[in-house]
Amino acid sequence: MNSILRAVTACAALLVISACGPAPVADRYDQSKMDLKPTPAKLTAQRHTGPFAVGDSLNLSAELKPLDPSPVKVVQLDTTHKIIEIAPGVKFSAWTFGNQVPGPAIRARVGDKIRFSMTNRSDETAPGIAMTAAPMMHSMDFHAAMVSPQDKYRSVAPGQTIEFEFTLNYPGVFMYHCGTPMILEHIASGMYGAVIVEPREGYPTKVDREYLVIQSEFYAKPDPEGRKVDGAPLYVLDSERLRAAQPTHTVFNGSHNGMVKKPLATKPGERVRLFVLNIGPSKTSSFHVVGTIFDRVWIDGNPDNQMRGMQTVLLGSSNSAIVEMVIPEAGSYIMVDHHFANASQGAIGLLSTDAKPNEGELEHHNMEASASPTDPGAVAAKVAFESKCFACHSVGQGKKLGPDIAGVTKRRTDTWLKQWLKSPEKMLQTDADAQAMLKEHANLPMPNQGLSDTEIEQYLAYFHWIDARPAAAVPAPTK
Numbered sequence: 001m002n003s004i005l006r007a008v009t010a011c012a013a014l015l016v017i018s019a020c021g022p023a024p025v026a027d028r029y030d031q032s033k034m035d036l037k038p039t040p041a042k043l044t045a046q047r048h049t050g051p052f053a054v055g056d057s058l059n060l061s062a063e064l065k066p067l068d069p070s071p072v073k074v075v076q077l078d079t080t081h082k083i084i085e086i087a088p089g090v091k092f093s094a095w096t097f098g099n100q101v102p103g104p105a106i107r108a109r110v111g112d113k114i115r116f117s118m119t120n121r122s123d124e125t126a127p128g129i130a131m132t133a134a135p136m137m138h139s140m141d142f143h144a145a146m147v148s149p150q151d152k153y154r155s156v157a158p159g160q161t162i163e164f165e166f167t168l169n170y171p172g173v174f175m176y177h178c179g180t181p182m183i184l185e186h187i188a189s190g191m192y193g194a195v196i197v198e199p200r201e202g203y204p205t206k207v208d209r210e211y212l213v214i215q216s217e218f219y220a221k222p223d224p225e226g227r228k229v230d231g232a233p234l235y236v237l238d239s240e241r242l243r244a245a246q247p248t249h250t251v252f253n254g255s256h257n258g259m260v261k262k263p264l265a266t267k268p269g270e271r272v273r274l275f276v277l278n279i280g281p282s283k284t285s286s287f288h289v290v291g292t293i294f295d296r297v298w299i300d301g302n303p304d305n306q307m308r309g310m311q312t313v314l315l316g317s318s319n320s321a322i323v324e325m326v327i328p329e330a331g332s333y334i335m336v337d338h339h340f341a342n343a344s345q346g347a348i349g350l351l352s353t354d355a356k357p358n359e360g361e362l363e364h365h366n367m368e369a370s371a372s373p374t375d376p377g378a379v380a381a382k383v384a385f386e387s388k389c390f391a392c393h394s395v396g397q398g399k400k401l402g403p404d405i406a407g408v409t410k411r412r413t414d415t416w417l418k419q420w421l422k423s424p425e426k427m428l429q430t431d432a433d434a435q436a437m438l439k440e441h442a443n444l445p446m447p448n449q450g451l452s453d454t455e456i457e458q459y460l461a462y463f464h465w466i467d468a469r470p471a472a473a474v475p476a477p478t479k
């Protein structure tokens, strides 16, 4: 009796405390308020015709439209096989969502429903484009969804259509991609995009501009069958480099230095919000903007994961961030992957207050922002040069540790260059011109680069291309 009485009084005391204490904070991620019961996916043999991407919430480029207010986003993204240009003259046989790489970005809000459908149209030729990759199975995996992968993300055959719906439970900038094995190959071939999910109540800050920046890698090699597209060599996936995680191109929004030629516009004093997504598939991104500081960083695009005053944000494969910064004064602010080997492969772009920024501004980063050769060997050499030789050589920007390479084919014969690249140490012993050059370079001998004969041929093709360019700034011979 006594003990029961004691229990009752304790209970009453607890009740009083909880009634008078602070009201419990509602968890905005309360699972009881989430939609965790999506309906089963539907698979049919009816194909979509007409456009490959349909939906008011879709964004086709870096410039983002404001949120479409409708609570149900109807989205159609069909898969295609098509040729895209990843760098000037590099026509790559890609697989796509919505007939572009990256695929269109979906913009929505927590609580919205995505009503998705996709026809595998990899067996259709897009207008004016030759078929270069055989039709195959594809699928769609939305990182923004909470659904059974076995049901929603299954692979569909050419001509089939899959439909499913899901509700957006968390805010963020989420990747979507094809999940059909070999997933690595499907992603590296171009099958990815972003879903931007705003918090239910919107973002806590106001900005003047919003842009989407998607980083990804390409692993391209000249087609072993030697096929051409409009007279230019076709490039296909290099699966050896892919498995070794050695990309040939690392780019923003699908194209090498794309936003250098077409900078993102801004004005002094403006606050800019970038939605940054790193696709990978295999590299991290150290995303940085030269000339400003990220006032706010929301890791994975969720304002609950906030950091202040960051210089760089590190993004693993499929990680993202919303970064906000103030543009202090007139100028071109350089977006780069601060892993500079990646930046030198094309992961570079500009946020500029200038309609036509001067490409010379990129000089201190040693990025040659302009053209690329079309000869596959020369392209391979250019890419290799930018990662292996840039530390000591520039092209048209003067002497570094070694001579400026511009004009080298005019001051040396091909035979001399081949012997030099094969064995600089031997040349320094036997060749008077090489010895004179060594003296001019503080007696610092160039280390043997261990190049194969093929690679040497490719460097020569690249050097000749440099010197054949009308615009090439060829300095006077050093000798």
Ligand SMILES: [Cu+2]
Binding pocket: 095, 137, 138, 139, 178, 179, 180, 186, 191
């Ligand atoms: Cu696929």
